[in-house]
Amino acid sequence: xxxxxxxxxxxxxxxxxxxxxxxxxxxxxxxxxxxxxxxxxxxxxxxxxxxxxxxxxxxxxxxxxxxxxxxxxxxxxxxxxxxxxxxxxxxxxxxxxxxxxxxxxxxxxxxxxxxxxxxxxxxxxxxxxxxxxxxxxxxxxxxxxxxxxxxxxxxxxxxxxxxxxxxxxxxxxxxxxxxxxxxxxxxxxxxxxxxxxxxxxxxxxxxxxxxxxxxxxxxxxxxxxxxxxxxxxxxxxxxxxxxxxxxxxxxxxxxxxxxxxxxxxxxxxxxxxxxxxxxxxxxxxxxxxxxxxxxxxxxxxxxxxxxxxxxxxxxxxxxxxxxxxxxxxxxxxxxxxxxxxxxxxxxxxxxxxxxxxxxxxxxxxxxxxxxxxxxxxxxxxxxxxxxxxxxxxxxxxxxxxxxxxxxxxxxxxxxx
Amino acid sequence: xxxxxxxxxxxxxxxxxxxxxxxxxxxxxxxxxxxxxxxxxxxxxxxxxxxxxxxxxxxxxxxxxxxxxxxxxxxxxxxxxxxxxxxxxxxxxxxxxxxxxxxxxxxxxxxxxxxxxxxxxxxxxxxxxxxxxxxxxxxxxxxxxxxxxxxxxxxxxxxxxxxxxxxxxxxxxxxxxxxxxxxx
Numbered sequence: 001x002x003x004x005x006x007x008x009x010x011x012x013x014x015x016x017x018x019x020x021x022x023x024x025x026x027x028x029x030x031x032x033x034x035x036x037x038x039x040x041x042x043x044x045x046x047x048x049x050x051x052x053x054x055x056x057x058x059x060x061x062x063x064x065x066x067x068x069x070x071x072x073x074x075x076x077x078x079x080x081x082x083x084x085x086x087x088x089x090x091x092x093x094x095x096x097x098x099x100x101x102x103x104x105x106x107x108x109x110x111x112x113x114x115x116x117x118x119x120x121x122x123x124x125x126x127x128x129x130x131x132x133x134x135x136x137x138x139x140x141x142x143x144x145x146x147x148x149x150x151x152x153x154x155x156x157x158x159x160x161x162x163x164x165x166x167x168x169x170x171x172x173x174x175x176x177x178x179x180x181x182x183x184x185x186x187x188x189x190x191x192x193x194x195x196x197x198x199x200x201x202x203x204x205x206x207x208x209x210x211x212x213x214x215x216x217x218x219x220x221x222x223x224x225x226x227x228x229x230x231x232x233x234x235x236x237x238x239x240x241x242x243x244x245x246x247x248x249x250x251x252x253x254x255x256x257x258x259x260x261x262x263x264x265x266x267x268x269x270x271x272x273x274x275x276x277x278x279x280x281x282x283x284x285x286x287x288x289x290x291x292x293x294x295x296x297x298x299x300x301x302x303x304x305x306x307x308x309x310x311x312x313x314x315x316x317x318x319x320x321x322x323x324x325x326x327x328x329x330x331x332x333x334x335x336x337x338x339x340x341x342x343x344x345x346x347x348x349x350x351x352x353x354x355x356x357x358x359x360x361x362x363x364x365x366x367x368x369x370x371x372x373x374x375x376x377x378x379x380x381x382x383x384x385x386x387x388x389x390x391x392x393x394x395x396x397x398x399x400x401x402x403x404x405x406x407x408x409x410x411x412x413x414x415x416x
Numbered sequence: 417x418x419x420x421x422x423x424x425x426x427x428x429x430x431x432x433x434x435x436x437x438x439x440x441x442x443x444x445x446x447x448x449x450x451x452x453x454x455x456x457x458x459x460x461x462x463x464x465x466x467x468x469x470x471x472x473x474x475x476x477x478x479x480x481x482x483x484x485x486x487x488x489x490x491x492x493x494x495x496x497x498x499x500x501x502x503x504x505x506x507x508x509x510x511x512x513x514x515x516x517x518x519x520x521x522x523x524x525x526x527x528x529x530x531x532x533x534x535x536x537x538x539x540x541x542x543x544x545x546x547x548x549x550x551x552x553x554x555x556x557x558x559x560x561x562x563x564x565x566x567x568x569x570x571x572x573x574x575x576x577x578x579x580x581x582x583x584x585x586x587x588x589x590x591x592x593x594x595x596x597x598x599x600x
Contacts, residue, residue: 086502089543119434124486125542125552127449128559160434162442163449165484168540182444182470184483200439241545243504249546285503317545319504333503337540343483 006213006239007253009097018139021100027145029219030104033111035151037219042112046215048223050235055080055171055208056283056314058234058303067195068113068203076204077110077118078180079212082164082171084123086337087284087317090239090251091209095122095129098213099136103159105212107146108219110157113205117158121176124165133161168341172389173206175343186345187389208315210239230256234302242268244320245275257305261297264320276323279405282306283314285334286394288401289327292320310401327406328413331399332360338395349392352383356399363413373410377403420451420465428469444470444480448487453557457488485539493528493535495577496554497570501538504545513549514538516567534574 009015012024021027033042047062068075079102083091094102110118122130137159140146148156167185169175174188177199198204214236218226227235234256243249246268254263260280264270271277280296281287288311290296299305306313321330339353359376362368380396387393403410421428427450428443435442447466451458458481467474481487499514514525518536521529528535544550547563551570555577562573 083543084541086541087504087545088541089545092543124449124484125539162434163445165445165448166486166540167484179445180442181439182441182472182480183476184479200436200442243545243548244507249508251546281503317504319507319545321507325507329506330503333501333506337502340540 004253005217005237006094006101006210007098007251008101015101016097016099018100018136018143025220026100027104029216030107030145031151033108033219034153034155039112039114042108042219045223046112046218049218049226050223050233051211051214051218051226052234052303053208054210054214054238054315056085056286056312058313061207061211064195064207065109065113065205067193068205069196072196072203074117074202075113075115076199076202077106077113077115078176078199078204078206079106079118079120079209080171080173080176080206081120081122081126081209082176083209083315084168084171085284085286085315085317086334087243087281087319088241088315089243089317090241090315092126092129093239093251094209094213095126095133099133100140101216102209102213103133103136103140105215106159106207107157108215109205109207109212110159111155113203115205116156117160119180119199120159120161121170121180122161122163123170124163127163130161130163137161167343168337169343169389169391172391175389176206177204184343186343187391189388231300231302231304233304238301238316240301241315241317242320243317244281245272245277245322245325246270246320247272254301256302257300259298259300260292260318263301263318264297268320271320271322277320278323278325279321279327281319281321281330281398282316283312284317284319285337286314286390286397287311287319288397289321289330289405290401291405311397326412327402327409328360328363331402332364334398335360335395338391342391342395346388346392348383348386349388349395352379352387352392353395355379356395363410366413366415368414370411370414372414373403373407376410418465418468420447420462421469423454424450432469440469440471444472444477445484448477448481452487455491456556457491459489492537493533494555495534495574497534497536497551498539498542498554499525499536499551500540500542500544500548502541502545504541505548505550508548510549513565513567517570520567520571533578 014020043062043065051061052058106118162180164170170179170185172187175185179185194204230236237253238256240252240263248269252267277292279289280292290309290311303313335356339357342349342353344350356379359372380399383396431443431446451462463477464474467477501510525538542552549565550563553560
């Protein structure tokens with residue numbers, strides 16, 4: 001097994017205890033940053049590393065940081081730990097088993113944008129992890145890694161946790177900010193972007209848990225070391241959450257650019273009962289159903305190559321469908337998910353997901369006619385590019401790709 | 417008198433300290449979590465108390481409660497079983513598992529057994545897709561993940577919980593007949 005970084009705890013037992021983490025180089029990057037580096041040094045190193053956001057959008061992290069204006073203060077950093085995409089279970093593993101590396105990353109990001117307060121927004125279901133994080137934060141404060149005048153320097157930092165309460169939409173960064181401010185989790189109109197007007201109206205960086213967990217390595221060993229793995233445009237390793245009809249589902253940390261075939265057949269040990277693979281959903285429920293052709297299986301999992309297949313890599317939650325699965329059933333599931341999670345703010349998403357659910361229920365109940373399949377595709381395509389945030393758009397991609405590639409599955413459900 | 421403030425002065429002080437002094441509203445959700453962990457649900461009176469602490473209108477607190485699915489306005493069963501049936505879990509049999517469990521308990525998803533002991537809910541992704549079928553159990557402020565489940569395994573667990581659980585107002589051990597059927 002090659003050396004893991006994000007899932008290092010699998011090779012170093014007990015890494016979620018501070019003493020063990022410190023023994024394995026923990027908080028060396030943090031100490032180095034505060035005592036020897038300027039915030040600009042950090043921004044430049046991370047820019048040079050080419051690290052891209054692991055939450056779904058794949059936006060360059062260093063560039064995101066550099067958008068914060070130095071004329072408006074204070075700055076805030078919020079760690080997005082609202083992991084809720086069906087098929088994604090990577091951040092939960094980090095938060096439980098490699099939490100200090102994540103916290104060190106959050107601290108480095110805070111220093112890079114000169115924030116003195118950072119928050120961790122966790123989905124409500126993870127409240128036991130949040131309590132544990134509170135204890136760890138207190139421990140770091142009493143050990144001198146957090147608090148005032150760190151390492152004798154003129155820099156102070158505090159971290160607080162904040163719990164959501166079961167709303168998928170709060171993973172969207174402006175909905176997350178609304179939720180943090182005690183409001184309904186509904187996305188904001190942009191601009192202004194959070195980098196200028198974010199939490200409490202101040203410049204704010206929002207980074208995913210996995211993104212932050214990469215930072216201690218980049219600061220410790222440098223951008224070139226980080227770039228040695230992955231591809232030119234998608235450097236580093238990534239956690240792929242593999243689930244669905246595979247023999248060995250789980251989190252796999254692999255270089256970006258690893259093929260679907262290697263993930264599914266080598267790490268996932270192939271399909272349950274050695275059935276024929278049917279389709280790949282690379283980005284959880286927000287994903288197209290990509291027919292698992294030889295070409296698709298040999299596609300490297302990086303942001304560009306998966307994009308060329310007609311689908312975003314997203315958070316890399318790879319759900320596998322086999323021949324036993326009907327695409328109509330899958331679409332029914334994703335539509336109902338998005339209908340439930342639609343925040344109701346914009347009309348295309350609120351009404352569109354409602355009507356898609358009505359039609360797919362008719363199809364699944366065996367009461368639909370051929371034209372209902374076209375009606376479903378039509379509702380989905382009319383929603384596209386009209387929704388306030390990505391949720392509404394995401395709700396359409398499985399529908400459109402499934403009807404395009406697996407129309408026979410829907411036809412098999414029609415009124416006889 | 418604000419009962420919540422009276423009961424949890426230290427906790428509330430800690431919550432308010434997390435946010436800038438002019439952003440008390442940010443404490444609404446943490447206060448709701450605090451109240452719900454205490455009583456299992458959030459009453460109208462509690463909403464009013466939270467509104468007073470966070471300096472917002474009661475309707476604003478109520479709208480937050482209504483928006484987020486983890487906040488409950490009615491007491492559920494002593495044990496809340498939350499089964500994930502999202503696509504990744506459904507592909508590993510979670511729907512059949514949920515149907516089987518509900519049939520065994522003779523309730524519908526979202527329902528509570530007549531003795532008020534068990535509530536079964538269908539929930540969205542719990543980030544354990546690789547170990548489905550799975551559920552999360554909630555008992556007071558105890559929360560636990562149960563992975564690789566079958567109906568039989570869950571029922572065994574429920575029976576063992578029942579055996580150890582007693583209602584505070586009664587010395588009667590809670591019953592959940594293995595055969596199901598009679599829940600009186």
